[in-house]
Amino acid sequence: MFLQSDSRLGMRAAAFAFGMALSAGALAGDADAPGLALSGFGTLGFVHSTEREADYTNSSMKASGAGFTRSWSPEVDSRLGAQADVQLGPRWSGVVQVVSEQRLDRRYRPRIEWANIQFQVTPELALRAGRIALPAFLAADYRKVGYAYTWVRPPVEVYGSLPLPSSDGVDLTWRYPLGETRNTTQAFFGRTDMGLTPTTHVKVRRLSGFSQTAERGPLTARLSALTADLTLDIGRDLFDAFGAFGIAGDALAGRYEVDHKRATITSLGLAWDPGRWFIMGEAGHTHTESFLGTTTSMYATGGLRRGALTPYASVARVRADTPTSDPGLPVAGLAAPRLSTAVNLNVGLNALLQTIPSQTSVSLGVRWDACRGVALKAQLDRVTPRDGSRGTLINTQPGFVPGRPLQVASLALDFVF
Template identity: 35%
Template sequence: MQKLMKKSSLPAYRRSVLLVAAALFAGAVHADDLPDMFKVSGFGTLGTVHNSLHTGDYVADVFQPNGAGYTHSSAYGVDSKLALQLDAKLSENLSAVVQMVSRYRVNRNYLPSVEWANIKYAITPELSVRVGRTAMPTFMNSETRLVGYANPWIRPPIETYSLRSTTNADGIDVSYRRAFGAVNNTTQVWYGKTEVASVAYTGGVSNGVRATKIIGVADTIDYGALMMRAGVTAIDFRLNGAAGTFIYAKANVYNLGATYDPGTWFVMGEWTKTDFGAIQRAQQAKYVTAGYRWNKFTPYVTYSRVGVDDNQVKLALRAQDTKSAGLRWDFMKSMSLKVQFDQVQLDAGSAGFFTNAKTGLAGSEAKVLSAAVDFVF
C-alpha cells in the first residue's frame, strides 16, 4: 500500500562513506612500509554506440540522460568509463578499499563518484564483515558489472541489469565461506541504504530516489566448472510525490543464475523477478549467453528478455527483448577489443529501456552496433 508522507531532512548515513575513507588513510599514517600496505589498480572502457532509430536514445542504464539514437546518432558515453582503486592491508585481518569511477551520469558529465569505500575484517578465514559502501549483490555479476574486461559482453544484458541499475549501497555485509569436499559454498547477507537520481523513459530526471532499507541474502555454490547462485533482496524505497510529498513503497528482487565454464567454451544465464507491490506490475527478466574461446578470439551470442507478468499493455513500459552477437579479441595483455551487434525489439506500447522516447518508438525495432576497448591495470 502506498503512503504519502511530508518530506523530511536527509539522514546522515552517507557520512559513513567519508568516515571509511578517512579510516583507510588514517591507518596508513602509522604504517612502517607503505609500498607493501597499498595496492593501486584500475579499469576502464573506451566505447562507441550507434543506434539505427532516431525516436529514442539507447542507454546502458537508467542513470544516463541521453545516448545513441535521438540525441546523437553515435554516442561515446554509453559504455565509456574509467576507475581507480586503492586497496590497503591495515593488518593481518583488517583491510580497506576505495574505488572511484568516472562515467556519464544524470548530471551530464563524467565527474568521478565513490563506488566503493569500505573496511573489511576477517573474523576467521571463512567469516568476514564489511562496513561502508560496497557493491550491492543483487545479481550474479554485481561485483564485476562495471568491469568490461571481466565480462564477455560490452555491457551486461540491459533487460536484467537495468531492473536494478543501482550498483552500490552504504551499510554492512557478512560473508561466510565453507568447503564441503570439492564443493565451495558462500553465503552473503547484507543491509544498507542508498540514494540516486534516475532518468525516466521520457528523459525527465527524478532526484532523491532513496532506498531507505535494503536487506538481502544470497548463496553461491562452486563445483569445478559449475557455479550456481540464488538470492533475494527486499527494498523499502521512497519516491517523490506531488506537492512536496514522498511515496513509500516496497520491492522484492529474486535472482537465480548459473555459469558453466570448462575453459574452451562457456554458457551462462540469469532469471530475475522484481515485484513492486501496489505501484507496478511484477516484471521478469532472463538472459542466456554462450561463447567459444579460440586462441585470442571469443565469439558469443546472447538472448535477453524483460516483460510483465500479465498482458496489460499500458503497464509494459519496460518490455523488450534483445538478440546479440559479438566478438572479443584479447589483442594484448590486460586489453580486449569487442564488437557487438544488438537487435532490440520493443513490445507494443513499450519504450523499453530507451530514454528521450518520441512518438513512434514503442513497438519498433532498433539495430545497435557497439565497439569498445576494455582494459585493466
C-alpha cells in the first residue's frame, strides 16, 4: 500500500478512502501467501501566479513553475506514479514505487522513489533494506500521493526543507503499545546520490536519524530528526573563484560552499482528527553551515468534512535564521579588473543567499471527493517572501521585488487506481 503503517496522520477520511481504492488491486486470500499487487496514482494540476518575475513551485527540485515561465503551469503539481507490492512469504515482502514528474533538467524521466525488501523479524519488529522514504514530517509516507491528503500540496514552507524524500540504506521499525497508545519507533541509516542536471549532483553521506510516532484515539504525534553529510555542486565555480582573493576569499568560500557540510533537520507534528473535522500542525528546524542557511518553519491547518466536501484553511511560515545577504569581499582599494571581479562575485554570493527561504502564506481551499479514487481540489494562497529572501520561489528575474505579495490559484485532479 502507498499509505504504509497504521497511521492516519490527521487525514483519517482521506486515508481510509485511499486505502479502499488501493485494496481493489490487492490479492485475495492469505496475506502471507506469495503474490503481487499493482496500483497507481497521479495528479493533474494547473497553477496560476500573479508574480511575473519569478516562478511559484512546490519544490526547489523543479525547473519551472507558474508566474515567469508561464501564467498557468501544469509542472508544479502534476505527476504520475506506479507501485508494486510483493509478498514473498510469511516474513518477506518488497515494494517498488516509480514517480514521473518534472525535474531540474526539465525532463520527466521516471525516478525510483522506493525499492526495498522487508523482513518481519517478529510481529512487532521489521527490518528493511533498499530505497526507503525518510520518515520526516507527518505526510512522509505519502507526500507524492495527492489523493492521500486534503491540500493541493503539502505546505511548501515546511515540506520544502526536505526536497530529497528517500535514501538508500536500512531501517528498523518497532511497533508496540503503551496502554492505549500505539507507538512506532523507527531508526534509519543511509546515503543518497542524485544527478540534478547533467552538471549538478548532490551527495548525502552518513545519513542517520529516527522518528517516533504515537497514536491514541483521534490524536497522532510524530517527532523526527535526521543528520547527514551534504555535498552539492551548486555554486562550486563561484566559490573556487573566491580563492583568488586570499584569506578573505577562502573564508567566504569555507563558510558558504556545500562541501561535506553537516545538515540537520528536526520536526514535530500533531494531528487531532475525530472524523467530522480535523486540525493539524507541524514545526521544523533545518540547520546547515552553508549558503543553504538555517531556517525554522511551521504550519497549521484546519478543516471540516461535510459529505463529499472538505473545506480547509492553512497558515504557514518559514523564517531565515541566518542572514540572506553578506557584504562579501572588501572592494575598497581594489584596482580594475579585480574590482569588477570582486563585485560580480559578491553579487553571485548574495543571489545564492537570497535562496534561503523566508516566507509566509495564508491558504483557503476545498476538496471534493467526486467518486471512488478521484478527488478534485481548488486552493487559493497569498504568499509573501520576507527578509530580502525570494522565499520558495525559483527563476527570479531582475525585476523581482522581495516582500511583494503574490496570489496563487491552484486546481488539481487527484486519483488512485
